[in-house]
Amino acid sequence: MGLISFLKRKFGKHSAEEEQKIIDAETDRREQIQQKKAEKIQQQIDKPVQVIGDFGQVVKNPCPDDLKKAEEEAIKNRPKQIEIKSHEEIKKEVVVETEETKKAVTKYVAGLDKSRLGFTDKLNRLAHSHRKVNKEYLDALEAILFEADVSYDIIVDVLKEISQIATDKDVPPDEVNDILIDKLFISYANDGDSFSTDLNFAKNGPTVVFICGVNGSGKTTTIAKLAYKYKNRGKKILLVAADTFRSGAVEQLEIWAKRVGVDIISKPQSDPASLCYDALKKGLEDKYDLIFIDTAGRLQNKKALMDELSKMVRVIHKVIPDAPHEALLVLDANTGQNGIDQALVFLTSAPLTGIVVTKMDGTSKGGIILSIRHRLGLPVRFIGLGEKMDDLEEFDLDKYLYGLLIGKENDK
């Protein structure tokens, strides 16, 4: 089944009978993913340990001194095995989630309203205006992809495949579009890793979440949103105003702390690493569940500032050896081709565990989400859909794709 029809079936309106079929299909899909995941983990167990942050050639370990320790940690924390759920258990989950999902998807549909107009509508219009896939058609496809900020290499690869298929098999335009979308998203969709985007909590003691990114990407607001989300889940939360540099940054986080109703630690103009130290000590002493560290915005080509970042990570690591449990890079959805560079360089300075894409409520198409996945293998964990504290959603690929590709059209 193509992705589009899959999504329509998953989120659209259905008869009871159809609904049952969908739930079965989804259960099967999950079972397959579970299988894949189990295999992957088995492979990992069989394979020698790779130290955190070690990502291919590009990324060096952020703190070589601690390499040994990190390695030991990694061995200790290595997944031992995966819990295998039975078909029935999975099915039960699916039924419950299907209900919840239908509610949650409306937020995605509304939030991505403007992005969709540029992307899917153009695709549809293109399919309607052409009867054959020719060079002109492929050029137009290329334009649509570029305008969505999908990275150059991906576009070249995908289009090559598509034109091959189209010429070999003489496929009509609307089917070509479906194939295109499958090609773009299916590898993403089939990867079980992007399944849960909840924070990865420490086994015991406070969970430390480290937030970084370039200037103005939405770090501070994201922290407020995350704090709000987890406060509602009953967590005791501490915010750390470690952006001690930018004017008004501490005040900004203080106001958010007050609005959300959580604690904050700050020390204007101090060294951010030493503030992290104090904050983590406090976190341990006063038994906080979650510590969010806000850092100053920095452009990734500024060596000194990036070094400052890894110094903070080292200090955090020293106080709580398995922290930061999460290091999230905050990326603005408006970012163009530079986004990949950003992620690559930030990866060398902090042990990133995922990405938050902000400002998805705007008109940009957020092609960055795709490129990041293809190039870095880092999961998108949350997306920002506005400026209020409840405008944060856990990233759910299917909902996102439904919001981006189909949206309201299905209800008509």
Added chain:
Amino acid sequence: MAFEALGDRLSGIIKKIRGQATLTEKNMDDMLQEVRRALLEADVNYSVVSGFISEVKEEAIGQKVLNKVSPGDMVVKIVHDKMETLLGAGDNDICFRLDGKPTVIMMVGLQGTGKTTSAAKLGNLFERKNHKRILLGALDIYRPAAIDQLINLGLKCDPAIDTYFDRSGTLPPQIAKAAYEKAVKEKYDILILDTAGRLEIDEKLMQELKDIQSTVHVDETLLTVDAMVGQNATNVALTFSQTIKITGLIMTKLDGDSRGGAALSIKKMTGLPIKYAGVGEKMEDLENFHPDRMASRILGMGDIVSLVEEVQAKLDEKQAEKTSRRMMNGQFDLTDMLSIMKQMNKLGPLGKIMRMLPGVPKLSEEQMEQAQALLKKTEVIINSMTREERRSPNIIKSSRKLRIAHGSGSTPSEVTKLIESFENMKKQMTMMKNNPMLMSRFGRK
């Protein structure tokens, strides 16, 4: 990361068409394909790229490939010049009011693009350079602590800049009005209004900007654009400029390593002039916008130029070897001097890249141009000499001097100066000869 690739990719292609007499659709195609890729990777808007490339093609086809210039070099030059003109055309100055009323400038843009910082930097610039009295107006009542940020930035300037603010829940158009009245009453020259970041499709907030513009007379409305922005920048800027009156742009975060192609697309689509460039987080980090630098940056041009020069340098290598050997033997003459000067001048374009890197002392435009002009002049003068004269410049006395000056369109004193600097250089060479460490740097690569 920002300045790689295009040069490398072009090099192969340039080699392929070297030796062909004219630029044709065929031999340019590969090259333009690479230029196109460079533009797309620089985030220039897709449709702008297509238009731009076909214009370049039209202009380049049929041009003769000059003897000394490689065809690749030529195409790149056409592209570069075209882009520079496109980026630069328009009125880049802020006009201050002459009627005694305060000039009002308003900053607008998407969230997180750098409005607040740019507002304060502009204030700092006008205070320092134009000796104006500045008042900042804090109209971002939405983002937490945006007001504090502006106040603090104003205080960082020297002398400190005042900020008008109102935390009592008054709406931005009314705050703008009150700020303007204060500016008039207290004789501030310039009022700079910082507004909240907003999506261009947020009707309510866009209406707010219109209301501000109809409450006070805003002379300049500047849209801030983040240099890292992708393809959508064009739509954003278009919508902004169609909804409210915009007079120009500020490109921010140009100290990063993004190529900033949005500058080209926005300029092309809206015609709005780019007035300033933000190049850092400090108050002084705001510059006038330089279209030539931006063009090089978008193209990754520094690379291309140095690459083309590398090819040329290969040809020069023999000459350089000869020169250095002669230098070591103390046989240095005017021809050698010219060859050395040419080598050094190749630093020119490299200097251009250097200027864009943070932390590198900046060579002024003027200094660069002077160096270029001097080289040209020297070359013409030396070319008007006989072989004999080049070898032993000491024989150049008054009548020869006159002839050379005449032949090269210069004055006798310029010829004298050249010979003097030659003698100087020769003296230094002799000193260097006795310093093997230094000498080795002049040896072959």
